[in-house]
Amino acid sequence: MPDPAAETIPADEAVLIARLVEQNLALLNERERPVRRGQHAKHHGCVLADFVVEPDLPAELRHGLFAEARTYKALIRFSNGEQRDDRKGDAHGMAIKLFDVAGDKLLEPSDTHDFILLDQPLFFIRDVADYVGLFDALLKAKASVVPKLMFFAPRFAIELGLVYFSFLRSRPTELEILKRTVSSKPQTPLATTFHSTTPYRLGPHAARWSAVPDLGKLPKFTAVNSPDKLRHALAMQLGGAEASFDFMAQLQTDPATMPIEDPTQPWDAAKSPPRKLATLRLPVQRPDTQELMAFCEHLSFNPWRCLAEHRPIGGINRARRQVYAAVSRRRHELNGVPQREPALAEFLALHA
Numbered sequence: 001m002p003d004p005a006a007e008t009i010p011a012d013e014a015v016l017i018a019r020l021v022e023q024n025l026a027l028l029n030e031r032e033r034p035v036r037r038g039q040h041a042k043h044h045g046c047v048l049a050d051f052v053v054e055p056d057l058p059a060e061l062r063h064g065l066f067a068e069a070r071t072y073k074a075l076i077r078f079s080n081g082e083q084r085d086d087r088k089g090d091a092h093g094m095a096i097k098l099f100d101v102a103g104d105k106l107l108e109p110s111d112t113h114d115f116i117l118l119d120q121p122l123f124f125i126r127d128v129a130d131y132v133g134l135f136d137a138l139l140k141a142k143a144s145v146v147p148k149l150m151f152f153a154p155r156f157a158i159e160l161g162l163v164y165f166s167f168l169r170s171r172p173t174e175l176e177i178l179k180r181t182v183s184s185k186p187q188t189p190l191a192t193t194f195h196s197t198t199p200y201r202l203g204p205h206a207a208r209w210s211a212v213p214d215l216g217k218l219p220k221f222t223a224v225n226s227p228d229k230l231r232h233a234l235a236m237q238l239g240g241a242e243a244s245f246d247f248m249a250q251l252q253t254d255p256a257t258m259p260i261e262d263p264t265q266p267w268d269a270a271k272s273p274p275r276k277l278a279t280l281r282l283p284v285q286r287p288d289t290q291e292l293m294a295f296c297e298h299l300s301f302n303p304w305r306c307l308a309e310h311r312p313i314g315g316i317n318r319a320r321r322q323v324y325a326a327v328s329r330r331r332h333e334l335n336g337v338p339q340r341e342p343a344l345a346e347f348l349a350l351h352a
């Protein structure tokens with residue numbers, strides 16, 4: 001039987017990934033301290049959670065982390081994609097780090113295991129070649145004299161306009177996804193559904209992950225009109241009650257209409273409904289003390305910090321292995337902070 005998670009690797013991919021690494025390093029603002037992530041720089045909290053694997057999963061879902069019912073301690077970093085003001089439309093991230101996960105990881109030896117999710121089901125770039133093209137357009141726009149001349153208009157909007165004319169105009173599918181991605185304005189990260197957008201292995205299957213909030217449990221709150229409104233929402237809601245997300249897998253059931261190499265294509269939920277693998281329980285806590293915010297600043301997430309049973313697949317994921325590692329290494333070097341995986345005890349001590 002053919003492998004449903006089989007990948008198609010273009011001959012020039014290694015060269016393109018090397019270029020993508022350079023482009024992402026160029027996006028770092030090396031003058032600020034600390035040097036922050038080139039993407040998803042702002043976070044709203046450094047949240048403690050339990051990742052509770054469902055008991056009695058059917059045999060076909062019981063692989064890797066989900067092979068047996070057990071609970072992992074977890075950390076969640078909720079972030080904005082680009083904006084410093086939470087009131088503006090943007091992509092939003094949910095990066096999950098599990099602790100005390102036994103077994104070899106694909107990136108490097110560690111006891112941790114990462115999942116990286118976005119508040120959109122689709123990614124706005126289909127492959128590495130296109131991502132390199134988009135970054136070329138973006139870096140040219142940033143260096144262009146036009147944004148400097150048009151000092152009365154928001155710089156970000158002008159850069160986006162230039163990127164549109166040089167790259168996105170000929171790609172309507174990507175443009176639609178990008179528009180949706182940068183216009184999302186959640187009131188709280190705790191009522192948002194997050195998606196991996198790209199596929200991963202679940203043992204012999206290919207699957208896309210998602211985290212779906214349990215809205216029934218969430219306490220009502222009044223949103224604050226502030227550039228940090230998502231941090232306030234997180235602190236207010238988790239200060240009063242528990243929150244939870246269902247961690248789901250949507251299995252690829254038809255390789256023709258559910259491609260591995262193109263995260264701009266939807267996988268039809270009617271053909272393959274997402275299935276629950278675990279519950280993320282967020283206990284009552286204060287997730288945004290100064291110490292916790294600093295702790296999350298100096299962490300690294302990488303989709304390849306995972307068990308082989310959950311190997312990232314598809315070109316965008318293949319590229320992320322080197323890009324995330326290189327960018328994280330550079331910012332840690334410049335900040336004079338060791339790049340290492342956190343121990344559960346030090347994270348728990350900050351939450352005590």
Ligand code: HEM
Pocket residue numbers: 020024036037038039040077079092093094095116117118123131195196197198299300301316317319320323324327328331
């Ligand atoms: C080739 C495609 C991609 C590139 C080049 C890229 C690049 C980056 C970089 C450089 C970082 C900061 C890493 C660090 O400094 O530690 C980052 C973080 C992040 N990316 Fe991507 N990314 C890509 C695709 C994606 C996709 C498909 C998703 C969808 C889930 C995603 C979601 C995120 C999130 C949520 C973070 C924040 C992680 C954290 O909390 O530290 N990215 N990305």
